[in-house]
Amino acid sequence: MSKHWDPQDLITMLFGLVFGWVVAPGVADNQNVDADEIARRREVVREAVTRICKP
Numbered sequence: 551m552s553k554h555w556d557p558q559d560l561i562t563m564l565f566g567l568v569f570g571w572v573v574a575p576g577v578a579d580n581q582n583v584d585a586d587e588i589a590r591r592r593e594v595v596r597e598a599v600t601r602i603c604k605p
Contacts, residue, residue: 555602567598 571591583591 560599560602563602564595564599567595 568591
């Protein structure tokens with residue numbers, strides 16, 4: 551398998567990660583997520599991309 555990810559596959563995986571926060575059990579109100587939680591989620595996505603794309 552290639553060590554490089556196809557950009558379309560990567561965006562699909564990221565969409566799944568982010569979508570999970572919307573439909574996860576116990577997530578009642580994504581309209582009022584505080585700034586700290588948004589920053590934490592952003593870091594989770596950044597870290598996931600870094601790990602996926604690491605050579």
